[in-house]
Amino acid sequence: MHHNTSHKEIPMNYWLMKSEPDTFGINDLYNKPNQTEHWDGVRNYQARNMMRDDMKLGDRVFFYHSNCEMPGIVGIMEIVKEGYPDFSAFDPDDKHFDPKSDHEHPRWMMVDVKYVRTLSRTITLKELKHQEELAGLALVRRGNRLSIMPVSKGEWEFILSLE
């Protein structure tokens, strides 16, 4: 068997990230310079750990609008910078300031995301909840409040097939 490590494939990861469109929606990302923004303000350890440890360059992410009239998946982004300290935690004037985080020992992490595209329609939470194929998706599980969650390749492709 011939081995060629230079062709070793790194599997792409898929994610879903929530944001309130009144605060930062997909159009806000679209209008950013280079259509890129840092995903700051996450103050949940599980979500932080995923950004710190698991999100890799090139990973694809569903942009989810939460706490709004029509909650659902509205677009796709890409990870363009892997986990690094969330500097909004250092700023006393920032809404997400955390006195327990500093440059020496940053407690919170973030990634940079880049706009890829807007879906032709919103795939609503209501609709996602009705799909047997998505029963394992954290988003539709009872009481889920995670703002960042993994999506399997199968779930990713299935969701896009609904578009």
Place this chain on the structure above:
DNA sequence: GCCAACGTTGGC
């Protein structure tokens, strides 16, 4: 605006 379902904090 209500409130269930969380996660975090801090007294003990």
Place this chain on the structure above:
DNA sequence: GCCAACGTTGGC
């Protein structure tokens, strides 16, 4: 380490 109190998330 327990757990009550509190704050937040986010659908509805």
